[in-house]
Amino acid sequence: MTQFSDLMFETRVAAESVADFLAGGRLRLGVTGLSRSGKTVFITALVHQLTRALSARGAKGVDSKTLLPVFRPLAESRIVSAHLDPQPDYSVPRFAYEEHLAALAGADRHWPESTRRISELRVSLEYRAKGWSLRKGLNQGPARLDIDIVDYPGEWLLDLPLLGKSYAQWSLETLEAASVSARATIASEWRGLTAQTDVKARYEEETAQALARAFTQYLRLARSDRFALSSLPPGRFLMPGDLEGSPALTFAPLPVAEGEEFPYRSLGREMERRYEAYKSQVVRPFFRDHFARLDRQIVLVDTLAALNSGPEAVRDLETALTGVLTAFRTGRANLFSTIFRPKIDRILFAATKADHLHHTSHDRLEAILRHLTARAIERAEGVGATIDVIALAAVRATREAMVRHEGEKLSAIVGVPTAGEHIGGEIFDGVAEGAIFPGELPADPSDVFLGEALAVSDEEADFRFLKFRPPVAALGADRKPLPLPHIRLDRAMEFLFGDRLS
Incomplete structure (x- = not known):
């Protein structure tokens, strides 16, 4: 790319940023992760939570695990409305939200197809700001934030260091x-x-x-x-x-x-x-047209799959995550950069499939991912970006229970394994529930490099990664599915864009 085209690109992005700022606010959220990390499920659940959260309150069949108490704009009743709007980039395929939601919450519920190309979706939020702001001064009435979600395969991200x-x-x-x-x-x-x-x-x-x-x-x-x-x-x-x-x-x-x-x-x-x-x-072109224009980023990581495959896979994941962060255009956001040239000022690393573990191991899962991203986090924080690490499940497919086994009470996770999954000699039909004893992750994150990643036998290790069907969705008064249960999705939302709704 020539210096002239570089200049034209920067000029175009600056003009778009000024227009977006004056129009009421826009945030471009990048969602990525390596293969099978749950990108499609995360985006579908995120949008569904935002657009159906108001109707979910007090609805029959919705428990507290479905609500979003950590997402302060909603907890403080400042969200006025949330809806989908046409995306701004007409040349980018639209994220198939309705199709993916039907897969998750339909009668034949199943996990949607994974990300194989770039796609985009815009969800627009109207909210009551806490106090005066430049945007509120320019626009009377409720403030507005357009969140443009950009979904792209993490494998493409690993190309940027090339x-x-x-x-x-x-x-x-x-x-x-x-x-x-x-x-x-x-x-x-x-x-x-x-x-x-x-x-x-x-x-x-x-x-x-x-x-x-x-x-x-x-x-x-x-x-x-x-x-x-x-x-x-x-x-x-x-x-x-x-x-x-x-x-x-x-x-x-x-x-x-x-x-x-x-x-x-x-x-x-x-x-x-x-x-x-x-x-x-x-x-x-991917870097120029999409990646370089992001404001916030979440990187989803299937940490459990690497742990199950052994120390070499864990080391390789650490290398990949370090390489991922070298590609980000990070920096501390200020009014000038917000208006004229956005930079990624917040990055969230999320260990997915936390519902495969008992909640007592979630802190350890976070600690392991933080250990794997330590070098990357140090670099990003050095240039002013804010980094966080969490364990989450955008859709919680299991519940926890105490199960008696050989006279001893054990903490188990319970869910409906997909048809064909098996435990020992038992093969599941996709209808019956199964109770899994997930064991414990190591207390010392560095142990994942020593071949002692899971404190269970090889036979038991196979159990923890059964594929569970999505949970049954409750229906609202309009007969449409209400938000599905989750683990810490609200914490992810608060970190990624809660501050932009203040």
Whole structure:
């Protein structure tokens, strides 16, 4: 991107920010996370809570776990209305909120499809401000905040550090990562093919495609539930979309040296050109058009999946989270930056699926995630951004109970496992409830690197990650679903935009 286009981009964003500020307030909230971290469920639950919270109060069948006591604007009865509005970016697909809500709260309730592309949704809130504000002075009546939720795969976020890496540097790092014990076996076919390749030989498309296919297969295996590895750029290799089969996704790392010269039309030269094209035509436009315009960010993390896969997966998750934060344009917000050039001034790391654990382990889950993000948090706080870490479940699929087992009372979680899930020899049909004894996470977060992540046997460890069906939704007087139970979703809302409703 040229200096002129950089200047034009900054000018356009500044103009949009001024218009948004004068119109009544706008906040762009980025929602991301690595594969299967619960992004779609989080956004659906967040929007449903906001748009149905007023009608949920006092409704039959709604318990206290559904309400939002920590979200102060609602607890203080200052929210006047909340509704969906047309999104401002017409070229971005709309987040399929209604479809995802029907999946969660319909008769055949199930978890919606995961995020595979960027999407956007606007929820508009009218509220009574606590006191005088510049916006209230400019606009009589209730104040308004438009929250533009930008949903994008976390795998794309891991691509942003590539903007500062040469092909040789990326190749070296990728090849070295594939040689460690956690990856060596699944990378063997691709590494063997790479070892047989002459980087200075004449380029042939068949060779490029074979290397790209083997490399992509390695990335897919590494992301699978068995290995649960996180640091796997380039992200579009796993979610190609319309780019599938294009030269921009038909390259792979090769053992090349920094500054090495390649013969004209050689394989090494073509691979380097395609890598650079990937950065300029795929990664940079995402950063320019979407990511660089965010005000707040939540990063969802499936910490339990990494713990279940062992210390190597945990270390890889730590590396990925540190890399994630290097991409954020962070800084302390002030009136000037709010009006002319927003920066991300608040980032929330959230360990999802907290309902898979008893509440007595939630603090330990938070402590583990805080330990994994310590380096990233130190960097972001150094430039003025506020960081928080929580354990949450945007939709709580389980409840807690005391169950007697062999004469002893044990703390259990109870839910309806999805059809086909099993405990030992028992296979669930998707209708009957099952009681799970989740065990305890380590009291010392550093123990997750020592192979002692879960204080249970291997057999018991399989139990904790059963997939539960969503809970049955209560219906309001209008026969539409009321908000589903959650764990700390209100705390996330208060941190991410509660201050903008003061």
